[in-house]
Amino acid sequence: MCSSADxxxxxxxxxxxxxxxxxxxxxxxxxxxxxxGLPSADGVDAVGGVLGGRPAGGPAPAPEARTAxxxxxxxxxxxxxxxxxxxxxxxxxxxRWHVDNNVWLVGDDEECILLDAPHDxxxxxxxVGDRHLTAILCTHAHDDHVDAALRVAxxxxxxxxxxxxxxxxxxxxxxxxxxxxxIDPGQRFTVGDGTDAVTLTALHTPGHTWGSVSFHAPxxxxxxxxxxxxxxxxxxxxxxxxxxxxxxDSITAQLxxxxxxxxxxxxxxxxxxxxxxxxxRQVWIDRGH
Numbered sequence: 001m002c003s004s005a006d007x008x009x010x011x012x013x014x015x016x017x018x019x020x021x022x023x024x025x026x027x028x029x030x031x032x033x034x035x036x037g038l039p040s041a042d043g044v045d046a047v048g049g050v051l052g053g054r055p056a057g058g059p060a061p062a063p064e065a066r067t068a069x070x071x072x073x074x075x076x077x078x079x080x081x082x083x084x085x086x087x088x089x090x091x092x093x094x095x096r097w098h099v100d101n102n103v104w105l106v107g108d109d110e111e112c113i114l115l116d117a118p119h120d121x122x123x124x125x126x127x128v129g130d131r132h133l134t135a136i137l138c139t140h141a142h143d144d145h146v147d148a149a150l151r152v153a154x155x156x157x158x159x160x161x162x163x164x165x166x167x168x169x170x171x172x173x174x175x176x177x178x179x180x181x182x183i184d185p186g187q188r189f190t191v192g193d194g195t196d197a198v199t200l201t202a203l204h205t206p207g208h209t210w211g212s213v214s215f216h217a218p219x220x221x222x223x224x225x226x227x228x229x230x231x232x233x234x235x236x237x238x239x240x241x242x243x244x245x246x247x248x249d250s251i252t253a254q255l256x257x258x259x260x261x262x263x264x265x266x267x268x269x270x271x272x273x274x275x276x277x278x279x280x281r282q283v284w285i286d287r288g289h
Contacts, residue, residue, distance in 0.1 A: 079108050079191055079198040081220060081265070084127050088119030090144035093239045099144050102267055104224055106200065106217065107131060108192050113200065114152065115215060115224050116267065118144050121151035133158040135189055137200070138179070139226025139267060140212040141169035150177055163204065166211025169241055183213055200224075203254040207247020208235035214255065222263045223274070229255055229264055231272035233284045248285060256281065 082105040090099045101118035111132040116139055117124060133156040138146055141162060149160050159180035162170055170179060185204040190197050200215040205228040212235075215224045227235035229251050237244040255264075260275025 078196045079106060079220070081106055081222065082112070082127055083265075084123060086119040086123055086148075088144060088147065090142060092142065100268060101144055102265070102269075103127070104265055106191055106198065106220070108196065110193075111191060113137060113189060113191050114158070115139060116145045116226065117149040117152045118146075119148055121148040121155065124148060124152050125155055128152075128156065132156075134191065136160045137183070137189065137202075137213075137215060138162045138166070138170075139214070139224065139228075140209040141166035141173070142209065142227070143169075143173040145226070145267065146170060146173055150174060153180075163202075163211030163213050165206065166209050166241075169209060169211070189215070205229075205247075205250035205254050207237055207243055207245075207250045209241045212250070216258065216262075218259075218262075221259075221261060222265055223255065223258060224265050225255065225267070227267040229277060230266050230268070231264075231270050231277070233277070233280065234289065235267075236289065238289070244289060248281075252281065 084103045085100050086103055087098065087100050090097050101116065103118060103124055104115040105112045105127055106115070107113060109131065111134050112128060113134055114124065114128070114136045117136055133152070136149055136153060136158050138149065138161060146162075152158065153160050161181045161183050162179040163183045167179070183202050185202060187202040189200045189202070191200075192198050198217055198219045200217045203214045203216055203223075205212050205214045205225070208227045212226055212228050214226060214228055217223070228247060229235070234244070234247045234251060236242070237247055256274060256278045258274045260273065260278065262274040264272045264274060264277065266272070
């Protein structure tokens, strides 16, 4: 069964850490041409390994989601990770880009949890199949991560979870429908039964957006980082609702102390590991993104 720390059966816990105050009006990074979380137009890959964005007037992506690198983990009834890629448009601060998004499902043959709902509800629902979708966890509220959330929720009855600091971003995409529940730092979401159950712990990792959340699943040797940490460095912080020093603090405090073999499954592009990324922290600071 799936449970969460709040609004859930007994036996799960929540540990909320107070958010640090930040000057959210400061924009300490240059406004690069590329969209947040994607390579910049000056040729410097601001996040490393992320599938490139295309201006929204350019060649259109394939209309259907592409399935990538199928299921990982154990077969049968044990909890596994399923992965697909969907394509669509990301928009912010007056810009629009074609992007490819990773979609992650964590579950067994009976139930699953969805991390982000980008672009293509039909493709996501096909990946869920006849399983019970117990939660839609939003890593953040940029429109390319939540634009299919309402359709998936309507089709499955699954509640949508979002950190409250990203509510303003959410309302830009879905002004007439609030998320169902708020994610608290330290909150735990469990999927599967008995000894095969797996828990995902919410880690508040602001910087790419104020309400960005990563989800650590130690039993799967995995952390889902959304657009906070990619292969090659932090997610972009050059536009609204973001801040570079904050994302560095988040990655340092919440992610880089995880076991080095932890697989980092990202919101766009290729996966990496904590051990591969951690040594480059000073390089990111020196380059400023």
